[in-house]
Amino acid sequence: xxxxxxxxxxxxxxxxxxxxxxxxxxxxxxxxxxxxxxxxxxxxxxxxxxxxxxxxxxxxxxxxxxxxxxxxxxxxxxxxxxxxxxxxxxxxxxxxxxxxxxxxxxxxxxxxxxxxx
Amino acid sequence: xxxxxxxxxxxxxxxxxxxxxxxxxxxxxxxxxxxxxxxxxxxxxxxxxxxxxxxxxxxxxxxxxxxxxxxxxxxxxxxxxxxxxxxxxxxxxxxxxxxxxxxxxxxx
Numbered sequence: 449x450x451x452x453x454x455x456x457x458x459x460x461x462x463x464x465x466x467x468x469x470x471x472x473x474x475x476x477x478x479x480x481x482x483x484x485x486x487x488x489x490x491x492x493x494x495x496x497x498x499x500x501x502x503x504x505x506x507x508x509x510x511x512x513x514x515x516x517x518x519x520x521x522x523x524x525x526x527x528x529x530x531x532x533x534x535x536x537x538x539x540x541x542x543x544x545x546x547x548x549x550x551x552x553x554x555x556x557x558x559x560x561x562x563x564x565x
Numbered sequence: 566x567x568x569x570x571x572x573x574x575x576x577x578x579x580x581x582x583x584x585x586x587x588x589x590x591x592x593x594x595x596x597x598x599x600x601x602x603x604x605x606x607x608x609x610x611x612x613x614x615x616x617x618x619x620x621x622x623x624x625x626x627x628x629x630x631x632x633x634x635x636x637x638x639x640x641x642x643x644x645x646x647x648x649x650x651x652x653x654x655x656x657x658x659x660x661x662x663x664x665x666x667x668x669x670x671x672x673x
């Protein structure tokens with residue numbers, strides 16, 4: 449079991465719904481991430497938070513809205529999604545900022561499998 | 566050319582065999598490298614970090630060839646439990662770039 453939990457594990461929503469994904473890390477890490485994983489494609493980094501401050505937003509559509517109230521919790525608010533947004537959404541955390549410090553391991557949560565109808 | 570390229574596979578390998586696959590990267594300034602494994606419908610987990618020339622951990626050996634810009638993962642005496650998708654990650658010093666993964670299936 450990792451120290452990163454995500455809820456819900458599965459979510460089916462219509463294009464007009466509003467829902468939120470939740471991530472919590474129990475590892476004392478300072479950095480948290482949202483990734484999107486579609487079949488047979490590389491992980492796509494969506495958002496990065498370091499010490500609760502957003503440090504990266506990779507041109508993600510505004511229908512995805514992140515929130516990081518503290519270093520342990522991360523949310524992804526969803527509204528008016530499109531069917532092509534259906535994917536596995538993974539949350540991760542690391543002690544230092546991955547991609548900056550050389551060997552910082554990212555710990556992933558189990559993901560939320562999202563289906564947009 | 567993709568920044569990080571991996572053969573998607575699947576590699577079908579009999580149990581006990583040795584298997585190796587590569588990951589090529591395009592940015593010569595890449596600083597460090599990782600191999601993650603992802604089991605079916607699970608999250609990625611770190612397998613190995615790759616240092617200056619390579620790293621070994623039990624049956625797993627990762628090697629880095631900076632001149633040709635690739636890293637390799639070698640698995641010896643493969644087990645059924647090694648069946649997974651292996652993701653290559655390149656650290657550019659300001660961001661991580663993920664490959665799409667190589668699927669490995671170990672057959673009894």
